[in-house]
Amino acid sequence: MTTHLDLLTGESAAELLDAAVATAGGELVDWRVRQVDHRPGSTTTVAYRATVRWDGVTRCETLGASVGRSRDGTKPGVVTLTDGDATVAVWRFPDDPALPALPAAFDPVRVEELLEGLGVGHQARAHPELGVRAYRPTRRAVIEARAAAARVFLKVLRPRKVADLHRRHELLSDAGLPVPRPLGWSDEGLLVLSPLRGTEMRAAVRDGARIPSPDEVLDLLDRLPDEVRDLPRRPAWSESAEHYAGVIGAALPAEAGRAADLAGAVGARLAERGPGTDPTHGDLYESQIMLTDGRITGLLDVDSAGPGHRADDLACLVAHLDVLSLTRPKDAAQAEQASRMRRLAADYATAFVAAGDGRGADRADLCARVAGVLLSLATGPHRVQERDWQTATSRRLDAVAGWLDGSRLAAAVGTA
Structure with missing residues (x-):
């Protein structure tokens, strides 16, 4: 069948x-x-x-x-x-049935009219130049619009989600967080956002340039206002471990049993703590953080901001750094980069644990949540159709197991 x-x-x-x-x-x-x-x-x-x-x-x-x-x-x-x-x-593209605002967001004439209506870009002598920065079919899209006198990002999402996301940007921007300022939105699902200064932290991580210290990351999370606790609760990545195990099992039946067992172990660990009430970003990792000269000057994608465990934000960053180490190196330079990524993930994790409860995280709890995020990331090779995605998926499941039993963190710390 x-x-x-x-x-x-x-x-x-x-x-x-x-x-x-x-x-x-x-x-x-x-x-x-x-x-x-x-x-x-x-x-x-x-x-x-x-x-x-x-x-x-x-x-x-x-x-x-x-x-x-x-x-x-x-x-x-x-x-x-x-x-x-x-x-x-x-x-x-752009006739996505779940994103009715996308055709307008990708039409230079209509975007020019939009910018003029918002009071930006009115000095442009030509239609804005549009570039697709991200597209997840039926889920969301991000279009960068550049004109002579303006540069904005047009975030397109399902109509029922746009008002809530506008409020999140407004709340965090008013609280002084370096998030994109909301410039306007439409009922069809279009949110206009200001650009941020800097470049993605991922570029600095890959290049070995200066990146924020663990304390600077914790300082950023300290700035989240208490009102974030009143936003709707979104499941953390680790809380959806069972779902992602099912996705992995459907794509790669040979790993279905192991993925389900790992998800069960993550779920059992998380159940010990219950739901959290900390203000959280909800999806914190190196591509969401903008840097200028190694300092944090921007924070992207606040869609999931809400109450939760701070450890989930910390685990998300650690897991994303660790997954960068799992690509199969083609030469010695790539092997060294992979080793550096793994040590970097371990260094952050170790520092977050040392910061203590409240500001940091408990070691066993953090490791379980890193494992949960990695399980969600194990769906990535199939989702983007990497070459030999089956092997890449299995390598990520190996890392999940290593964080659950603590061996992956211990081995990385031992090589520092």
Whole structure:
């Protein structure tokens, strides 16, 4: 029996994409899977990078397809197809059925009008230059708009989420946190944000440049206002370990049992602490932190800010640093970089534990939460269709086990 995952990522996907493109008057030349969002027993959504010929002109296109989302097929620009068992909705970027504001956010004329209405960019002599910074089909997109007198980011999300995200940016900006200032929003799901100073911490991490000390990270979290506790609670990454184990098992059945066992161990550890009430960012890692000369000057993506355990923020940063060490090195330089990433993750973890309860984290609790975040990250190789994603997934599960039993932290500290 063909699963929804097989349908959208296997050979049959070519027939679906070819039929959808032909319906719009084009010819599919080539395609490959770029991103997979598979929710076992519920929905599957896939993004593709395709080469399409239109009236003799060949262009690169981003296509999307979904199964299990019944409303997608009713939206403008979406072609509905069936293989006899499942109904598939297929679209071309920017006609995402769950993101009605995306076509306007990717239209230079309409963005120019938007900027003028907000009082920015009115001196521009040409349409804004638009660039896609991020796109998760049916989930969100980020468009950078540059004009002669303005630079803003257009964050597109599902309409029901935009007012809440605007409030979060407003709350944190008013409290003095270095988050993007909200400049305006629409009911369709468009949020306009100011740019931040600096470059992503990930670049400094990779280059071996100055990065914030553990104390500076803790100081940043200390600045989160108490009002964050009153925001809706979002599950921490580690609290969704069972879900991510299911995603891994569906994509890689050979690891289903191990993933489920690891998720069970994470869940048992977390149950000992119960829900937290600390103000948290909710998704703190090196790509969310902006630096200028090694100092923190920006904090991105506050979508998940709310009450929780500070240890979850600290674990998120440690896990993301550690996962950078898990890429298979091609030469000695890459091997040294991987080793440095692992030591860096361990150094942060050790310092966070040394900071003590309240400001830092308990060692066993932090390790369990790092393991939980790593379990969510173990879905990444399949989601972005890395080459040999099966091996990469297993390596990440090895790291999960290593944090749960403490051996990964101990080994990294021992090599420092």
